[in-house]
Amino acid sequence: MSGLIPLTERELKKWYRNPVFFITGLLQPIFWILLFGSSFNLTSVFSGAGAAGTREELAVFGTTSYITFVLGGILTTSSLFTALFSGTSIIFDRRLGNMSRFLVSPIHRSSIVFSKILSTTVRILVQSIILVGAAALIPGGLVLSNGMSLLGVLIIISALIMIAFSFSAIFSIIAIRLKRQETIFGIINLINLPLLFASYALFPSKFFPAWLATVAEYNPVSWSAQAIRYVILNGTLTGSVLQQTMYYMLYLLMLTVFMLVVVYFVSEKEIRD
Amino acid sequence: MVHNGDKMSEDYIIVTEKLAKTYPGGIKAVKGIDLKIKKGQIYGFLGPNGAGKTTTIKMLSTSIKPTSGTSTIMGYDIIENSMEVRRTIGVVPQDLTTDEDLKGIENLEMVAKFYDMPLNDARKKARELLELVDLTEFGDKYVSTYSGGMRKRLELIVGLIHDPAVLFLDEPTLGLDVQTRTKMWDYIRKIKNEFGMTIVLTSHYLEEVDELADIISIIDHGKIIVTGTSEELKKSLQGDIVEATFASPDQAKVFGAYVNAIDPTFPKENVVRMKVKDSDREVPAIMQYMMKNSLSPTRFNVSKPSLDQVFLDYTGREIREEEAGDTRKMQMNMRRLRR
Ligand SMILES: Nc1ncnc2c1ncn2[C@@H]1O[C@H](COP(=O)(O)OP(=O)(O)OP(=O)(O)O)[C@@H](O)[C@H]1O
Ligand SMILES: [Mg+2]
Numbered sequence: 375m376s377g378l379i380p381l382t383e384r385e386l387k388k389w390y391r392n393p394v395f396f397i398t399g400l401l402q403p404i405f406w407i408l409l410f411g412s413s414f415n416l417t418s419v420f421s422g423a424g425a426a427g428t429r430e431e432l433a434v435f436g437t438t439s440y441i442t443f444v445l446g447g448i449l450t451t452s453s454l455f456t457a458l459f460s461g462t463s464i465i466f467d468r469r470l471g472n473m474s475r476f477l478v479s480p481i482h483r484s485s486i487v488f489s490k491i492l493s494t495t496v497r498i499l500v501q502s503i504i505l506v507g508a509a510a511l512i513p514g515g516l517v518l519s520n521g522m523s524l525l526g527v528l529i530i531i532s533a534l535i536m537i538a539f540s541f542s543a544i545f546s547i548i549a550i551r552l553k554r555q556e557t558i559f560g561i562i563n564l565i566n567l568p569l570l571f572a573s574y575a576l577f578p579s580k581f582f583p584a585w586l587a588t589v590a591e592y593n594p595v596s597w598s599a600q601a602i603r604y605v606i607l608n609g610t611l612t613g614s615v616l617q618q619t620m621y622y623m624l625y626l627l628m629l630t631v632f633m634l635v636v637v638y639f640v641s642e643k644e645i646r647d
Numbered sequence: 648m649v650h651n652g653d654k655m656s657e658d659y660i661i662v663t664e665k666l667a668k669t670y671p672g673g674i675k676a677v678k679g680i681d682l683k684i685k686k687g688q689i690y691g692f693l694g695p696n697g698a699g700k701t702t703t704i705k706m707l708s709t710s711i712k713p714t715s716g717t718s719t720i721m722g723y724d725i726i727e728n729s730m731e732v733r734r735t736i737g738v739v740p741q742d743l744t745t746d747e748d749l750k751g752i753e754n755l756e757m758v759a760k761f762y763d764m765p766l767n768d769a770r771k772k773a774r775e776l777l778e779l780v781d782l783t784e785f786g787d788k789y790v791s792t793y794s795g796g797m798r799k800r801l802e803l804i805v806g807l808i809h810d811p812a813v814l815f816l817d818e819p820t821l822g823l824d825v826q827t828r829t830k831m832w833d834y835i836r837k838i839k840n841e842f843g844m845t846i847v848l849t850s851h852y853l854e855e856v857d858e859l860a861d862i863i864s865i866i867d868h869g870k871i872i873v874t875g876t877s878e879e880l881k882k883s884l885q886g887d888i889v890e891a892t893f894a895s896p897d898q899a900k901v902f903g904a905y906v907n908a909i910d911p912t913f914p915k916e917n918v919v920r921m922k923v924k925d926s927d928r929e930v931p932a933i934m935q936y937m938m939k940n941s942l943s944p945t946r947f948n949v950s951k952p953s954l955d956q957v958f959l960d961y962t963g964r965e966i967r968e969e970e971a972g973d974t975r976k977m978q979m980n981m982r983r984l985r986r
Contacts, residue, residue, distance in 0.1 A: 380760035388748045471742030475805070477710040478740065479761040480733040647710060647742070 377481025381489030385463070389497060399456070399497060403505035406448045407512060410441060435578055436607040441515045446602030447575030449505060450595050453498045453538045454566060460490035461545030461558050468553065473647040487550065487641040491542040498538035499531075520609030529605050529619065536626040537598035543633035550644050575599040594629055597622040659683045660813055660845045661690075661707065666716035667869075668702050676702040678869035679716060684847065684862075689839055691860025692849040693958070699869040700849035701741050704817045707847070708738045721812055734762065737811030739802050741818050747791040751782060751801050754790060755808050762809040769808065776804035779841075780834050796827040803834060807842075814838065816848045820855060832858055853954040863954075867962045880957045885909070886922030889933065892946035893917050901940050905933065926951070 389395055435443045464487065467473045476486050509516040549558055570576070572586060573595035579587050590596045601622040604615050611619055661684040668677040677699040684690045692700045705711045707718060709729040717724065723731040745754045752773055759769030777786045780800040785793065793801065799819065806814060819835065820828040836859065839846055850856050856863050857877050864874040873880060886909055893899045896916040903911040907929060909922040923929040926949045937944070 376763050377761055380757045384746065384749065384757055387753070388746070391748065470747075471740070471744045472746055474710065474740040474742045475744035475758065476761075478708045478733060478736070478738040479758065480730050481761050 377476070377479065377485035378489055378492070381476070381481075381485060382492045385489055385493030386496060389493065399501055400504055402455070403448070403452050403501050404508045406452055407441065407505060407508045407515070410444055410448060436603075437517070437519070439514055439517050441509050441512065442517050442606060443578070443603065444576060445506070445509050445516060445606060447573075447595075447599040448509075449502050449534060449602060450537055450573075450598040451570055451575050452501060452505060453534065453598075454541050454569065454595065456498050456501060457494055457538060457541030457545050458558070458562055459497070460494040460542040461549035461552075462555055463490055464546055464549040465552055465555050465558060468647060471647075473645075477645070477647050482642065483645045484638045484641040486645060487546050487637055490546055491539060491637065494542040495535060495538040498542075499534060502534050516606070518606065518609060520607065522605075523610045526605040526609065526611070529611075529623065530602050533598045533601045533623065533626060536623075536630045537594065540594060540626070540629045540633045543637045547633075547637060547640055550641060551646065569593060569595050573599060574603075594626065597625045597629075601626070658685055660686050661718065661720050661847070663707070663718035664716055666703070666706060666718050667714050668699075668706055668711065669714045670702075676869055677706070677713075680866075680869075680871050682718075682864070682871075684845065686845055687839075687843055688861045689835075689846045689848060689859050691856040691863045692847070692866050693851065693853065693856045693863055693954075694849070694866035695851055695962075698851075698866045700851075700866060701817055702869075703866070704738070704740075704815050704847070704849060708736060708740075708815050709733055710738075710740075734809075735812050737806035737809065737814045739806040739814070739816045739819060741821065743798060743802060745790050745798065745801055745805060747789070750787055750789055751777065751793070752786040754801065754805060755786075758805050759808045764809060772808055772810075776807055779837065780804055796823055796830075799823060799827075799831065800834070803831070803838075807838065810842070811844070813845045813847065816846060818849055818851070820850070820852065828852075828855070835859055853958065857954050865958060865961055872961045873957075877954060880954065881952045884952045884957060884960055886924055887926035887929075887952060888920065888950045889923055889926065889929075890918065890920045890946075890948045890950075891944040893919075893942065893944055898942050898944075902937070902942055902944075905936055907932070 389399075437443050467476070467486075473486070477483070506516070545558070545562075548561055552558055572589045573593040574582075574590050575595050579590070582590060601619050604611060604619045608615055661682060663680060663682040665679040665681065666677060667675075667679045669675050680703065682690075692698075692703065694700050702711070706713045707720065707725060709725055709732050712726060717726075719725065720732050721735050723735065725732050745751075746757075749757070752770075755773035755776070756766070756769050759766075759773065764772070773786070774783070777783050780803060782797060782800055782804075785797060790798065790801065803816070803819060806816075816835070820831045823831065832855065835846065835848070838844055848856070848859060861876065862874065863877055863880060865872045865880075873883070875883065891899075891902055892915075893902065894917070899913060899917045899919050903913065903919045903921070905911075905921070907923055909924070911919055911921040914920055923933075930949060936942075
């Protein structure tokens, strides 16, 4: 894969050198946190009921801070939106002619696509770190009332890597033969919102009608959001929560491996200039 | 060195047989071409817009697969051994391929890494090549700050970074002004001489092919119409043109009766235009004929056929009609850049 390293380097250079990309990439997660932090104030929703309200709130959300509850969902959602870049930049390379160079070079064609996926994953991880930082700093933000374990940190990082990889891979596959950005933006509008709202990213399962809860169970956005959420809420995972988290991680792993294989075969065969 | 029949075939760096490409939608872009390209030659494809030049180059450089036919480059099959082919060849596609958001040198180094070149070698070679095309001071500048001509020069050397044995140049001077074009020709000649490279070049500028190519193939509608050196092609028209103007129509008529004249015509009553097989041999005889018949022309002109005429003769159209297309194509390239 002699192409993967130089191509990923290229992507990252283009990213951190472009002030617009870089700054909007960093601001986006902060906006998410500010927006959610102020528009959903759990304590004021439940406060009418006094101590009973707080108890109910804890039972439904597992925390009195909505940001703490929703952080796993926001991390996942912002990966979903950033992953789009791997698709659009494939289309750009084709339009600008860079693709013609890659296709006559002795590199695996899949390395062109994998470089997009890899660099987008790096972007998403950097964004995630900032997002977590912003969530911790904001008043009423992230509280780790049950602490954090090394296993917990590993779960969060691997969940993010897997979901970032899978989303980037999906958008890359969509873009692999497209010539126009407009098409991919259209597709994204079509799939992003349903993916977001038919998932546990923003609200707990108790809020869902049964049919939607079933859909949400099969939605990768839920897998990553829930796995991260369980870790944040519980600190150390035990018993059935640990089991459920591991199931979500397993689904994510299967999705990642599946996407890896699909990207490899599709891009080796189908990529054009 | 022992030469036998088998060895002879090794003199050819590129061999193709019935190479053809039909695009989805049934567009027959290339309709079966046979080529034999010798080592160290500059081989020129001359053809108007849509003739199939780029499609041919793309097939040979493995970026698209032929629909039928075969080809080998340095003995590697373009389908079976496409990786080896890519390692062997350098390509300068018709598109601009360098990344505007990177510096010139970074583009060169990135491509060098595609070929697993050690970084030190890559840097050295990159500097050398930048010097070759007079871009030394611009290597550390972002490509977005380059002019159109500088950009084309950079494109040219990106295809050379790994010292390929064969270089494909698809319309290397498209849309450039005359002065810059002449400069590019110098670079291309330098590349041939200094690196001993075999070069396959496409163009629809007659002068370019005439100037650079050792062998020319005229290609139109996806087929090679005729192949030869510039001299051979011109000779194949069977004749140079002699035009003479006389004081009286009578004299013109006598001159028109010259025995070796081919297709004499009279554009005006007192003007004769005729083809002769080989003007260098024929003119002395014509002189004698005129003296013998006391003909004294007021004007006398001999012209060797130009490649324009060759093109016109073989394709039935003027290649110049197409030239308006250049600016359009260049603009398309540029517009793509701005999107
Ligand atoms: N990707 C494609 N899909 C469908 N048709 C194509 C494609 N690329 C080229 N063609 C068609 O194939 C024919 C040959 O095109 P090609 O680009 O090879 O010509 P060319 O000789 O390079 O022309 P130009 O001087 O304009 O570059 C044209 O009719 C063109 O419209
Ligand atoms: Mg072309």
